[in-house]
Amino acid sequence: MDPVQDRNRSLVIGTIADAVGRQIEGAARGVSGLLFEPVIRLGVTGLSRAGKTVFITSLVANLLDRGRMPGLEAAQSGRIEAAYLQPQPDDTVPRFDFETHLAALTGPAPHWPESTRSVSELRLSLKVRPKGMLGGLSGLRTVHLDIVDYPGEWLLDLGLLEQDFAGWSAEALARAEKRPEAEAFRARLATIDPDAPLSEPQAAALARDWTAYLKDAREAGYSDCTPGRFLLPGDLEGSPVLTFAPLPPSQAPRGSLARECARRFEAYKAQVVKPFFRAHFARIDRQVVLVDVLGAIHAGPAALEDLRQAMTGILGAFRPGRSAFLSTLLGTRRVDRILFAATKADHLHHEQHDRLAAIMAALVAEARRRADFAGARTQAMAIAALRATVEERRSVDGVDLGLVRGILLDTGRQAALHPGDLPEDPAALLHPARSGAAQWLGGDYGVMRFAPAPLTLRPGEGPPHIRLDRAAQFLLGDRLG
Incomplete structure (x- = not known):
């Protein structure tokens, strides 16, 4: 046998043996850790x-x-x-x-x-x-x-695994329809034909407007803002897997914007969401x-x-x-x-x-x-x-109130806050929330940002x-x- 081939074969066998040895050693450490x-x-x-x-x-x-x-x-x-x-x-x-x-x-x-x-x-x-x-x-x-x-935004994405593009689009657009933060996205969407041939600039513009809406909705206090990686893209920013947006129902012919957005939605689940689940969450x-x-x-x-x-x-x-x-x-x-x-x-x-x-x-x-x-x-x-x-107590208009005092984040000044009394029964908040109330009827709840x-x-x-x-x-x- 050629000495060079023999030496290369020995190196390959040695490398495989080392890898197997490391795997066995790693498995042993894992079992030992669980037991001891x-x-x-x-x-x-x-x-x-x-x-x-x-x-x-x-x-x-x-x-x-x-x-x-x-x-x-x-x-x-x-x-x-x-x-x-x-x-x-x-x-x-x-x-x-x-x-x-x-x-x-x-x-x-x-x-x-x-x-x-x-x-x-x-x-x-x-x-x-x-x-x-x-x-x-x-x-x-x-x-x-x-x-x-x-990030919790990534955790919300796990719910996408059970949805297809049409189902997610219907839910996402229904939420956006009720929120003023989505006005710019809705205006752009009104000019789009989902069945028209794919235009990358058009898809990118839609994705930018959808991302801007998600950020504004989050700032307004909303929680369900998916896909979460649109908010925290990391090194995926600008990639096709983050260049799609929800669309109204369509025929989605081959080569159309709708067909490509649906494909990228599935790629997002397969290449972004599932690896996170396997590597960390599970x-x-x-x-x-x-x-x-x-x-x-x-x-x-x-x-x-x-x-x-x-x-x-x-x-x-x-x-x-x-x-x-x-x-x-x-x-x-x-x-x-x-x-x-x-x-x-x-x-x-x-x-x-x-x-x-x-x-x-x-x-x-x-x-x-x-x-x-x-x-x-x-x-x-x-x-x-x-x-x-x-904490401190103070009489305000003859009413004894429990307050909290701290340094305001925006001004650096000391301030005392009484944000309003939360109700004893949570239903006083959850019932109007589930019923679609526009504002609270029984109280005004303030928030200060403390440093x-x-x-x-x-x-x-x-x-x-x-x-x-x-x-x-x-x-x-x-x-x-």
Whole structure:
């Protein structure tokens, strides 16, 4: 045999053997981790301005320094003896920039960090002493918390997998018909013949107008704005897979605009949505869905109803329930705990927190029933991952009011806010929202945008929060036993 061929063959065989060896070694590490170093894979998502980045940053900071975590039993009892950041397991996923975000929130000139624009990940490892006699016999064990941050707009896209282009177009155009933000798109669409031959400039103009409408609708407080990658395109911006728009019913002959938009819609599902599901979402076993309920209430009944429908659609993307042990080893996890968290509880006096939590629960009642029936545990809660206000009481026109005081984001000035009293019965909001009311009849709900307050943290303390410890107990407590 030719010496060169023999050497090349040896190199190929060696490369294959190395690859197989790495796969076996990787599989062994995975099984070992599941058996001896448990991994909790926590997904964190929410729609625009719900506070995903702040939630993750404050959660990690408060697990590293646990002085403000009395509601997390393993922290309160001292069974978490150490916590430290480690390299994440997924080498191709960007790392969540915890240090930069924490510096933004706790530095001498605190400010809100940049919002989520793509998937990121962070691993926090906890050295935990098991409860009771088992702790003395087995010693410390390591529990890895892998936090996966991803935009809620992408999660909404999972609902597209069950739709064809005609069905999605009908629903999207029906929503746009009722919203003034879509006026420019509707005007352009009125000049278009979907059955005419494809014109790339025309398709690009339609896609730009649809994207502009989605951005304006999101700013107006609406939640269901699909396709989500139109809002956060990343390196897909300008590609054909993001160059389509919903169209009215047509014959869609070969070579037409309608036929090509339908093809690109299917390509979007196959090449954008499904890979995200396989690579990230399908591997999650605990989930937080953060919701800016106060923002939706302030935007009006239509925005609140849109949020309710979006929450129901989001849960439909999960596979809630408990997996068998073997299924877990094989990687077919199911989400078995889901927390629906109404954020920005610090914008309300604590007297109204229970009402905010009740509205959150009512918004996702249908979705929760589906998840509970499938075996997943769910909970609704009102939280603030970073407390930006202090409470005070003041008499206004002879009425004693509970207010919150903070630094206004736009002006930098101190201000006190009483946003209005939320109703005791959530139906007082949800019924007019579902009935298509144009505005609230029984109250005026205001919102102020507060900046993070300057902090002085004592050793062992994380940033101040509201119920972040209880959220952690629900999501992680059973796995830290």
